Amino acid sequence: MNWFVNDRFGMFVHWGPYSLAARHEWVKTREKLTDAQYQPYVDHFSPDLYDPAAWARTARAAGMRYAVLTTKHHDGFCLWDSDLTDYKAPRDLVEPFVAACRAEGLKVGFYHSLIDWHHPEFPVDGTHPLRDVQPLPERDISVYRRYLHGQVRELLTRYGTVDYLFFDFSYSGRSEWWGGKGPEDWGSKELLAMVRELQPDILVNDRLGIPGDFVTPEQYQPSAPMPSPWEACQTLNGSWGYDRDNLDYKSADLLVKMLVDGVSKGGNLLLNVGPDGRGRIDPRATALLARIGGWMELHERSIRGCGPAEYPAPADCRYTRRGDRLYLHLFSWPLRHVHLPGLAGKVRYAQLLNDASEIRLVSTDPDQQAQNTRMGGQAPGTLTLELPVQRPEVLVPVVELFLE
Ligand code: GLC
Numbered sequence: 001m002n003w004f005v006n007d008r009f010g011m012f013v014h015w016g017p018y019s020l021a022a023r024h025e026w027v028k029t030r031e032k033l034t035d036a037q038y039q040p041y042v043d044h045f046s047p048d049l050y051d052p053a054a055w056a057r058t059a060r061a062a063g064m065r066y067a068v069l070t071t072k073h074h075d076g077f078c079l080w081d082s083d084l085t086d087y088k089a090p091r092d093l094v095e096p097f098v099a100a101c102r103a104e105g106l107k108v109g110f111y112h113s114l115i116d117w118h119h120p121e122f123p124v125d126g127t128h129p130l131r132d133v134q135p136l137p138e139r140d141i142s143v144y145r146r147y148l149h150g151q152v153r154e155l156l157t158r159y160g161t162v163d164y165l166f167f168d169f170s171y172s173g174r175s176e177w178w179g180g181k182g183p184e185d186w187g188s189k190e191l192l193a194m195v196r197e198l199q200p201d202i203l204v205n206d207r208l209g210i211p212g213d214f215v216t217p218e219q220y221q222p223s224a225p226m227p228s229p230w231e232a233c234q235t236l237n238g239s240w241g242y243d244r245d246n247l248d249y250k251s252a253d254l255l256v257k258m259l260v261d262g263v264s265k266g267g268n269l270l271l272n273v274g275p276d277g278r279g280r281i282d283p284r285a286t287a288l289l290a291r292i293g294g295w296m297e298l299h300e301r302s303i304r305g306c307g308p309a310e311y312p313a314p315a316d317c318r319y320t321r322r323g324d325r326l327y328l329h330l331f332s333w334p335l336r337h338v339h340l341p342g343l344a345g346k347v348r349y350a351q352l353l354n355d356a357s358e359i360r361l362v363s364t365d366p367d368q369q370a371q372n373t374r375m376g377g378q379a380p381g382t383l384t385l386e387l388p389v390q391r392p393e394v395l396v397p398v399v400e401l402f403l404e
Helices: 002-007 035-043 052-062 094-103 141-158 188-198 252-264 283-302
Strands: 009-013 066-072 107-113 164-168 230-234 267-273 317-322 325-330 337-340 347-352 360-362 383-386 398-403
Touching: 002 066, 002 267, 009 052, 009 107, 052 066, 052 094, 052 267, 052 283, 066 094, 066 164, 094 107, 107 141, 141 188, 230 252, 252 267, 252 283, 252 317, 252 325, 267 283, 283 325, 283 398, 325 337, 347 360
Parallel strands: 009 066, 009 267, 066 107, 107 164, 230 267
Antiparallel strands: 317 325, 325 398, 337 383, 347 398, 360 383
16 A cells, blocks of 8 residues: 555546547447447557557656556457457557556556446446347346456456556446446455455455445545545546547646645545547647646655645645645635644744745734734734745645644
């Protein structure tokens, strides 16, 4: 778990035939497409611009330290040369991804869908593209289960050390999905035991329907620290797969605030890109990651190895802490002063992190009366920082506090 809570920031990559449809990775079920109707995307999936080294460089430059690739998504299409199916990419696309990650010093992660809308023995349920086809075909999930376990074994025995595994997803009891599927369907206990046997140090998420090593809030920011190690997985525009006409992109400063907010609550951020059908990360995504990278270049130590602090943060601010360093992240820039409850006498020096310029510490007598330009005293134990009027030109300004 050490690398995970140290690195804090990773890249999620959703890529497959749905990238050619370019209208969300659930296109097959949203449009209730048959295998034949979905086949053109499979037939035309030949990514001539696929350059995983460029992906890995983009991730590294953004400040990410691990990367997670969809080996198979819900459509059942495999990006590696599985012996168990022909429903796969024209060549092994996973091996070069793994090699590129290692070359950039990134930890390697695999996403693997438990759901499979292509496998002939995956019973149709409310999520399935064929849910309206009557009569429903008789299917034997035990056959699919063996296939699932067999493919996971392939992935965990062919590419060396795999550091992270994101199964997706269990949905037991979901009435809208006809009762859904869960641990019994996947054989989760046996599957997890096999995973741990093959890769003893691997981290596995919480979506097998049984406890994993970390929990995975999705597309929302937890409002408080979560009970166990956690990682929020987030999109740039709401879709995981490449979604050409979806321009609902988050701003760079919002994305940095999501990263900081998560770390201030003890969590990681897994930020997604959806490369297009040719294998290129689209320019809007690349530009956003580059801006985040610009901020990380100056502020990395306020994220790496940091976690929550025990002090209450002022309004519109977050704290991250590592040892005797406390980082005050200012989501909005106040006029001249910010008051830090509980920190009086606890800070020996302070500076803006982006340029190491000193920030003056002010302790006011709590009984001091306000008069004209002299402000009144703050609550006992409050430390006040004197800020420049000009907000530093960074996505999120940070004051580094050196604790006594
Ligand atoms: C959800 C989506 C799936 C996506 C995953 C990422 O399960 O259904 O498409 O891959 O989240 O976390």
